Amino acid sequence: MHEFSLALSMVEYLEKVAKDHGLEKVLEVHVRLGGLTHVNPGQLAFAFKLAAEGTVLEGAKLKIKSRSVKxxxxxxxxxxxxxxxxxxxxxxxxxxxxxxxxxxxxxxDRELVVERIKGVSKQKTTP
Ligand SMILES: [Zn+2]
Known part of the structure; x- marks a missing residue:
């Protein structure tokens, strides 16, 4: 399914982003869907939830904004x-x-853009 492979590559990409930003946990992911993407937002959210299991993205809310066709x-x-x-x-x-x-x-307009993510930074441990 299209949504599942998309969700998998999103999680893969976001894990890297989270790591680069020192995030321990990702809480929210905001994405924008182009008007001509043949992606079902509901299915994408579901696929994302499954793909995120066991990663720093587990339990993160996926907020999808769909753009209209132009x-x-x-x-x-x-x-x-x-x-x-x-x-x-x-x-x-x-x-x-x-x-x-x-x-x-x-x-x-077929792009899927990750607009921003919200997460929790790793606690800095004092020596
Ligand atoms: Zn005209």
């Missing part, structure tokens, strides 16, 4: 947000808000 008008170049129902787009309902043209292309 289109670019072929007539005037305006970039606008496309409302969609579930995973499909109703082409006939999409019009450029500036010039009213129905000719548009989808703006490619």
């Amino acid at each position: 289109g670019r008008c072929l007539s005037c170049g305006k970039v606008f947000t496309i409302r969609r129902a579930q995973n499909f787009i109703l082409q006939e309902e999409v019009k450029c808000p500036r010039c009213g043209s129905e000719e548009f292309t989808l703006v490619d």
Whole structure:
């Protein structure tokens, strides 16, 4: 499953980030999903929970922000947000808000960005 391999690589990456920042435990992970990523946020959160088991990320909350799909008008170049129902787009309902043209292309936006993580630093032990 797509979400599981994604969650695994996220955990792998975040373990490294946590280590670099001297974090003992990660509490929250904030990610942003591009509008065209075919990732189900619920499934990703579930997969992340499983993938995080036994790591510094165990029990961390995954906060997912999904961005909307955007289109670019072929007539005037305006970039606008496309409302969609579930995973499909109703082409006939999409019009450029500036010039009213129905000719548009989808703006490619498939990235998953980790915006920030919140964690607990290792306690500094006094000698
Ligand atoms: Zn337009």
